[in-house]
Each structure stands twice: as structure tokens, then as C-alpha cells.
Amino acid sequence: MRSRVLCIFMLAVVASSSAQKYNKYDNFNADSIIQNERILLAYYKCVMDKGPCTKDGKNFKLVLPETLTTACARCSPKQKLVVRKLLLGIRAKSEPRFLELLDKYDPERLNREALYNFLITGV
Template identity: 80%
Template structure:
């Protein structure tokens, strides 16, 4: 019985560690995308061109892995948020979008998977 309980606890820890915390699952991407000033501030933060808010620092920390794995560790809701944000950046300024991708995936190692994620959400 103890070993079964230990195994369940270990599995829970492993599954929880595979996804990002759900802190930003209800993040209002529309408000950011529609406000050029806020969108530019986040962009400058993640591109090391300006100061970062607490949220900006968190995004900057997970952005490299998120882009290079096409959001593999994201929950379904987080995938929606990331996808919407990246598509919003692209629609507002395609040069900034590509500059962002080039910074965090300079070898274009995962570009095809990222584009597929942006198109399909998977």
C-alpha cells in the first residue's frame, strides 16, 4: 500500500513538472495585442531592448523553450494564449515577429514545428 501511494505521488510530481505553472492560463492577450504601447513594452523586454515587468521577466524566462519546442510543455489553455500572442505580434509587425524568432531560434531548428503550431494550435 505504501509503495502504491509513493508511486502515485511520484507520478503526480512528474506530470506536474512537465507543464508550466497555470499562472498565465487566463492572461488577457486581447488587451495586450490591442494596445500597441503595452505590446511594444513586452516585445522590448523579451528582446533585451527595454525594462521588464514581473510578467515580462517570466515570459522571457520561458520563451526560448516555448519557441524551440512549439509550446510542448504548455497546457491546452497556455497553447491558446501563446499562439494568440505570437499571431498578434505577427499581425502587428511581421519584422518584429521574425526578429523575435531569430533571437530565440537563430538556427531555425524548430521553425517548421513552430509554424505548424501557429497554424493548427497543435
């Protein structure tokens, strides 16, 4: 279940970081992914290089580094809501997997403060 939440989170983050390229994710249903452990785990494994990726998973994986390192700076307002919801959902379901995700894409922890601020404020 925790893995799926992380996968969903990653999906949202990736979709949000590149607003021009991934507008189709503006209305992404984060709740449905967070609540489906199988799907969440699949996305998590994809972005963590622990399993196969779907087309969406590959797209999310491409933009996830930028999304996390910029705290969703290039995201549209709708995408920020989705990314924030996914990240908070993943964190609530599995703090260790959430931290593993952050460590993979921001190993030097250069943007943790900005990312946590984004999670708290949405800005």
C-alpha cells in the same frame, strides 16, 4: 504598435511553456495586450533586451526560449490557445518584429517548421 504585439506574444509564450510554474497565465487576456500598443511594446523591448522588464516580463523572458524551440510542447491546452493567439497577433501586426523575435530565440531556425505548424494547427 508592432513592438507591443511582440511583447504580448512573448508574454503568452513564456507563460505557456512552463505550465506547472505559470498556471496563473492560463486565463491571460491576450486580446487586451495585442490591442494596447504601449504594453505590447514594453514586453517586446523586455524580451528583446531593448528595455526594462516587469516581473511578468522577466518570467516570460525565462521561458520564451523553450516555448519557441518546442512549439509550446509543455503548454496546457489553455496556454496553447493564448500563445497561438499572441503569436498570430504579433505576426499580423509586424512580420519584421515577429521574425526578429524568432531569430533571437531560435537563431539557427531549428524549430521553425514545428512552430509554424503549431501556429497553423494549434497542435
